[in-house]
Amino acid sequence: xxxxxxxxxxxxxxxxxEPRHYDPVKEEIEEKFRAYKANKALNKNERSTSSISAAFSxxxxxxxxxxxxxxxxxxxxxxxxxxxxxxxxxxxxxYILLSPIYFYWRIKNRGKRD
Numbered sequence: 224x225x226x227x228x229x230x231x232x233x234x235x236x237x238x239x240x241e242p243r244h245y246d247p248v249k250e251e252i253e254e255k256f257r258a259y260k261a262n263k264a265l266n267k268n269e270r271s272t273s274s275i276s277a278a279f280s281x282x283x284x285x286x287x288x289x290x291x292x293x294x295x296x297x298x299x300x301x302x303x304x305x306x307x308x309x310x311x312x313x314x315x316x317x318y319i320l321l322s323p324i325y326f327y328w329r330i331k332n333r334g335k336r337d
Contacts, residue, residue: 306314 303314303318306317
């Protein structure tokens with residue numbers, strides 16, 4: 224039993240923490256659902272054909288760049304392996320001699336892009 228007192232003693236503070244989790248997949252789904260509701264007034268056939276063709280055209284451009292880079296990397300690796308089998312370490316000396324030409328070409332083309 225507690226003894227009555229004039230002075231109040233501090234009581235412990237309760238900590239109430241509700242964790243918040245960020246779910247990018249859920250966020251993307253909600254964003255697409257909001258966009259769908261916003262565009263619901265459009266004609267269904269017109270919207271579906273335009274969005275499908277737009278999606279494929281974006282995909283086509285991205286894949287063509289990636290496939291070109293992959294092809295170049297595969298060719299360089301194949302040439303390196305075959306060159307190493309026939310010429311030994313001299314193929315690496317050839318790459319060392321060709322690397323300044325590559326870097327000059329990159330710097331030259333960077334000025335044209337800007």
